[in-house]
Amino acid sequence: MSELLDAVRAGRVEDVPGLLKPLTARERAAELRELKAWRAEVRDRPWTGWQERRRLRDALLVAGAGCQRGAASAVAWLGASDLRGADGLPTGPLVEVLSHQEPAWLADVARRLAGRASTAQEDYPLVAALVRLAGCAMPVTDALTRGWAEAVSPSGGPSLAETLRADPQARDMVRGLFEVTELPFVIVWRPDPDVAGDWPGVLAALAGEGVLERDPLVAACLARLLRGGRPRDLPFFLKLLRRLELTGEEERARTADWIGMVSDGASTVAALAQEVLSRLAVSGALPVGALADMSGSALFRPEKKLVRAQLVLLGKVLRSDPGAAGVLLPVVAEAFGHADTDVQERALKLVARHLPAVEGEEARAGLASAASLLSPVHRPRAAELFGGAADAEADPYEEILPPVPEPDRLAPVAASLAELVEEVAALSGGRGEPSTYTPGGMAAFERALDGLVRYAHADRAALADALRDTLAGSWWLKDDPAAANETWLVRLAGVERVAAAALDRISVRGLWYAYAHGPRSTCCAHASLGGVAEARLAEVAYLVRTKSLPFLLATPTWSTGAVDPDVLVERLRTYQRLCAAPAPVDFAQALVRVRRGGDPGTVRAAAALGTPEGDRLAAWLVEETPVPGLKGAGEPERGARSGDGYGWLGAGSRAGRLLAGTRQRLVARRDFPPAFRWLGQASAPSGTCSHWSTGMTHWPGVLPEDRETLAAWLLPDVAACAGTGRRGGAWWLPVGAEAGGPAGPALRLGVAYGLAARHPGDRLAAVDALLVLAARGQLDGPQLGRDMALLAISGTVKLNRLADSARTAAATGAYRTVWSVLGATLSDLLADPSRPGLGDLLAVAAECVEHGAVADAVAGAGAVAGATAGAGTGAYPAIPALAAVAARGGSSRVTAQAVRLMTALRQ
Structure with missing residues (x-):
């Protein structure tokens, strides 16, 4: 050696x-x-x-x-x-x-x-x-730049400025800061952004000293702001640009960059660019043509603050230079089509003030043509200004709803052992466990599980050989004492547990113990629903080693997780012919998944089997509410404020009474395995749930034909989205809208909470559910509107979030559906016009009416009768307070939008 x-x-x-x-x-x-x-x-x-x-x-x-x-x-x-x-x-x-x-x-x-x-x-x-x-x-690379930033950042030694002055590579590495995809965390994280010695201040100071070149630094900063990036990174570049204190000449030389930021930059970037261009325009350093280009971009943006600031700037320029009206007023007229009627009014006033300075009939005709984009509330004023009729004949209204979703039929089990092993390998490694959902994940999991059962029944030795080669890299197949610990092996997720059982990696004793002592927790919906999938895995893994089944009864027929009753009858007939006894958990899951209310012939065929399972299926198919249904609860108490998160289950909340009103069914507690007995429970989930996984899951597949029970148990997740701002709790709403069973108060309340969720992704999920229910003719719009109003009155939800969701739904073309909801909401909310966000809700309602969503509306003295909603949603009550709010006068948004809604309803 x-x-x-x-x-x-x-x-x-x-x-x-x-x-x-x-x-x-x-x-x-x-x-x-x-x-x-x-x-x-x-x-x-x-x-x-x-x-x-x-x-x-x-x-x-x-x-x-x-x-x-x-x-x-x-x-x-x-x-x-x-x-x-x-x-x-x-x-x-x-x-x-x-x-x-x-x-x-x-x-x-x-x-x-x-x-x-x-x-x-x-x-x-x-x-x-x-x-x-x-x-x-x-x-210079992205990763190396992050390492450099961490190395030179102060950590008790010399200051950042001293370190950069002594670093011969500082110029190159600072250049890298403007090229990285994501700024180093050490740069964007600052306890106090105004503290001396922060990165923007130091870089600007070094540029002044000549350590860094100023012109390349300014150019790189502007280029990065033009390119955009993560919202957390932009404040660094904005602050650096302000610290560099560009001169007037430097600002004028980069006019094209500022205009580009106004057009495509983030709101904060566009605000800075607008500020610079405004200074140039007021001083006369910005040509009128460039101002018109900049204005066209600014007025197109959705941020009202930027749009209003641009209109103010245009007014200043037009007052100082009336001759620019012919160039600038056509740009101002583009704001006639803005979603905010206040912006439309400001633009119309600006055009009216400077219209005399416009020369040429063609220019005036163009402005008059743009007036057709105005809201009906402003069209009479436009008719006075340009002449002609105030209203044009509108086309017949047509409600646009998404196609009614049709479930897909699941593909048959893998035709060969090699194909099955490939599917198992794709789901292994923690990617196919029942608690994790990917698009098509439930279908893939169910097909693979059924395939393992079928091929194990036919030839378990051949299945084991194929699995051993494919899953050779799995930790539980290594000859390691830790891997042989059955405490971990019996907890393997998804199909890996069944594969490990088929490969004899788990003893029969261990499999039996996991099967016999399965999960029984009902502390929350997550534990209860997850326990069903866990019990199925434990049962299948045990029976693969001891008494293999020919196939599974509960394998879904449809993508929603539902089982066709005729298919289940045929599966039971095959079991009878093979003298096979159904597994308790598998059969219980099949019963819960089966579609009910079908052909009476199916009931007779099930009873004709002459087996206990056939008799149970026949009784199950004819029973009106085989799974504990939810009693219709009364309205929540007015003025009762619900708590956040699980606090909504308090005595005064509607959701709490929904769960408390479930009927305890003896059949669920007597005839079902322990994993299903929570279905007969009459109490609500515990408020001490520690589960944080609210991503898309397989849980809807447990109750695909009873979405009301599923909705009632999952309401805490979506309620927390509106209360505490939790993210991801509304994932189940679109799935519930497509599932089977009645759409009752629990699902409707879930949609109401989801529409008021803090995060846009959750609100979008609720909008999807709203539109799907409307397309299926299952949406009670007025009742949903009353639910939303009562939640707002109790302080549980915020109206600006509801308005944003309603605007999103209406933009798809479902104006009548949205109006059927908002009409009822406003009936209860207008009693207190000072409520925050009410103006936004009125604006969306007015937009719906302006698009022709109201089939029959009558404006009376002090009241507006309810309009008939589409798609079987009925009519909402009258809005007696609307006229009173509109008549209050003043310039508040609530009053302006109430006038707009009144005008639209009259027209």
Whole structure:
């Protein structure tokens, strides 16, 4: 054994550079062969302590790097995951053993290390040292820039300014800050953004000192703002640009950049650009044509503040230069089509004030034509201004709703063993467990589970051989004492547990214990619904080893998870012919999934089987509410404020009374396995749920034909979206809208909460559910509107969020559906016009009416009769307070939008 290998085996990294120094190239190559053999020997070695592992790893890393001849092989050695640790590379010893190489070789290694996105950030110290030795330029990459930012940020030593002044690579690395996809966290995280010595302030100061070049810094900052990026990154560039304090000449030279920011930049970026261009326009440094281009972009933006500021700027310019009216007023007229009627009114007043300065009939005709975009409330004023009729004959209204979703029929089980094994491999590794949903995930899981059962029944030995080869990389197949621990094996997720049972990796005793002592927790909906999937897995895994089933009864027929009753009857008939006994959990899941209310012939066919299961199915199909239904609860108490999160289940909340009103069914507690007995429970879920997984799951597949029960148990998730601002709790609303069973108060209340969720993604899920229910003719719009109003009165939801959801739904063309909801909502809310967000809700309602959503509306003295809603939603009550609010006078948004709604209803 050589001295070098002896030092590596002992972990003496400090001795390695001295032992390598006298070796020739041939001797280094010989040592490298020994080091590679030692590396392979210790790769899978069980370690007793992290200190020993670190010493051996560092010594092997340094020795192997010093013996490499090629730059590529050296970088591959340095980047190997088995030679690296979380504490980074030993930079000092590495630089010492590599310093004998040629500068070109060192530069090549530095460039290659910088290009490794996975390791370059932590390798910055080594790359910087190699660059100094080679005398080459610093290779700037995203990962290396992040590593540099962390290295130079103050951590108790010199200040940031001092560090950057002393860094010869500062200019190159600062340039990299403007090119990275995402700014380093150490730069964007600042406890106090105005503290002295922050990054924007230091960079601006160094530019003033000449350490950094000012013009490239300004150009790079503007280019990055034009390009956009993550919202968390933009404040850094905005603050830096303000700290640079551009001169008037610098601002004028970059007019095109400012206009581009107004057009396509984020709102904060556009606001800064608008501020600069406004200064140039008022001073006369901005040509009228450029102002028109900028205005066309600004007036098209959805931010009302930017649009109003632009109209104010145009008014100032037109007052100082009336001759510009012919160029600027056509741009102002583009605001006639803005969604905000206040903006329309401002634009119309501006056009009216400066119209006399417009020369030419063609220009005036263009302005008059643009007036057709105005809301009906402003058209009479436009008719006075331009002449002609105030209203044009409207086309007949047509409600646009999404196509009624039709469930897809599940594909049959894999036709060959090889195909099945591929499906199992795709779902293994934690990607196919019942608690995780991907598009088509439930169907893939159910098909694979049924396939494992079928092929295990036919030839379990052949199935085991095929699975062993395909899943060879799974941790539970390795000959490791930890992998043999059945405490972990019986908890394997998804189809992997069944595969492990088929491969005899779990004992029959362990499988029986997991099956016999399955989950019974009903502390919350998550535990109850997840317990059903867990019980199915435990049962299937146990029976695969002991009493294999020919196939599963509960495999869905449709993509929603539902089972066709005729298919289930045929499956039971096949079981009878094969003298097979149905598994309790599998049969219970099949019953809960089966579609009810079908052909009476199916009931007779089930009863004709003459088996206990056939009799249960026949009784189940004719029973009106086989799963505990929800009693219709009364309205929530006015003025009772619901709590956040699970607090909505208080005594005064409607959802709480929904769950408290469930009927405890003896059939659920007597005839179902323990995993299903929560269906007969008459109490609400506990408020101490610790589950945070609210992503899309397989839970709807447990109750695909009883969405009301599912909705009642999952209401806490979506209620928390509106109350505490939790994200992702509305995922089940579109699935529930497409599921079977009656759409009653629980699902409707879930939609109401979802429409008021804090995050746009959850609100969009609720909008999808609203439109699907409307398309299926299952939406009680007026009742949903009353629910929304009562939740708002109790302080549970915010009206601005409801308005945003309503606007999104209306924009799809479902104006009549949205009006049927908002008409009832406003009937209760207008009694208190000071409620925040009421103006936004009135604006959406007025927009719906202006698009012709009202089939028959009558405006009377002090009252507006309810309009008949479409798609069987009925009529909402009168709105007696609307006329009173509209007659209050003043310039508040609520009053203006009430006048707009009154005008639209009259017209």
